[in-house]
Amino acid sequence: MRPSQFNLRVPLAERDEEFLLNTLTDAQLVVSADVAALLDRLAAGEFIGAPSATSDEIEALDLLAENGFLVANHEEDQQALDRFLSGVKSDTTELNVTLLTTLQCNFACDYCFQGDHGDYNKFAEKMTLATAERAAEWMTRELDRIHPERLVLTFFGGEPLLNLPVMYLIAERMWEATQARGVEMYVNIITNGLLLTEEVVDRMRPFGLNGVKITLDGDRDTHNRMRPLRGGQGTFDRILENIRAVADRCPISIGGNFDERSVDSYPALLAFLKEQAFADKLVKVNFKPIFRTDEVKPSSVPAPGSDSERGRSLLSAPDGRRLIPLTPVGSGAQSLKGSCFTAAGEGGGTACDACGVLDDKMTFLRHETKRLGFPTHDGVHNGPCHVHMSHAHTIGPDGSLYPCPGFTGQLALSTGHIDDRLEARRENARERFLRLSPWKECGDCAFIPVCAGGCVAASYSQLGDMNTPTCHKQSMQSAVISLAHDAVSAVA
């Protein structure tokens, strides 16, 4: 026997114990220093077993093996990983659809090329009611094809509340379809919060409204600077009023996108949130870094799939600014299963010098968020994200299908269409995503089952290759240490 490649170990010096996590089985144990020493001996290639091992040692080895911390050999680990990842890909438990009902937005955010800048909104796509009907029909066909236990719908944009008729129509149609088939349905809305009202919430509640996620980019002054209206007016106070109005009616989570300039204002935001009457109703508070990259200036109409076309994706602005915060929410109490563990799907890794700095900041903010008692993401269970799941889709305003929100707008990477039209380029893209395996570049990294090589949209946008990992190992290592201390306090 040998220790699994997927073991993570955190020494708890003050207790003379060690926290163990296996990322493949998700088993977590706190073991004595003696058991940790057994793992060290096995890692060194020492044979431990009858007749020389004590009964305590045999018992400890059995426990470790039962929980996946010991495997026969490297091949066993690899085969288990392959089974796990193909299970994720083919899993039919959930049909997960993110609907971009419009690419228009009423904000003029500093870091986003979408929204109320110039004449962007004049030309930005908006889903029509006819397309919404067809999207509902396509999802209903999918329900009948894969027979999931649940449907999770996430309304996203642009700003989804700028296209309420489409959101209402799809929610209502899919509620009827799921109820007729005995399928659970959860609806999430990711909004900037400016148009969030009791009326909107009450209209959506009968259709499985599971949560509303609102973005606050720092304390009042910072948020107002980062997320103003076109005329420069601040939006913080109005959003807070709206949250107060609906906090009793639906679960609210708060997201935020920070960069080097805004990150220091987040502790003040957390302190402010803590003082609010709705503080104990927030179901999640989670902040993510955004990364600015070098300017990309496409000079002419790009060929599909070319480097310059990549520069026109949702992840990069015509003027070279990048970054669209992509923050799908999970259903119920489940982890995000990796959806967009950086704000923009913009990983960084080898491409971004700020990455290490911002990973540190993310660790600090996670710690602060927990210290104030807010539920937050553990920073470890990040993936595999939707791009690796055959039954997770994003529908663009024109009915094009994408494997995740990070690729929306790149027609060369559309994997299908709600009309089921067969087009070679979409088929090719679908095949390409089915073959994705960036983790193959990750060697013997213990995080592969909860990371799978990072954000593929960031890899494509920044590195030009979906199969090159964008790595946030440093941040995940800090998160494991934090998880270990939380686990120990929970059982103390």
Ligand code: SF4
């Ligand atoms: S590839 Fe990136 S943008 Fe797409 S779902 Fe995964 S983390 Fe999010």
Ligand code: SF4
């Ligand atoms: S991207 Fe980094 S953390 Fe993720 S699996 Fe690969 S090496 Fe590990």
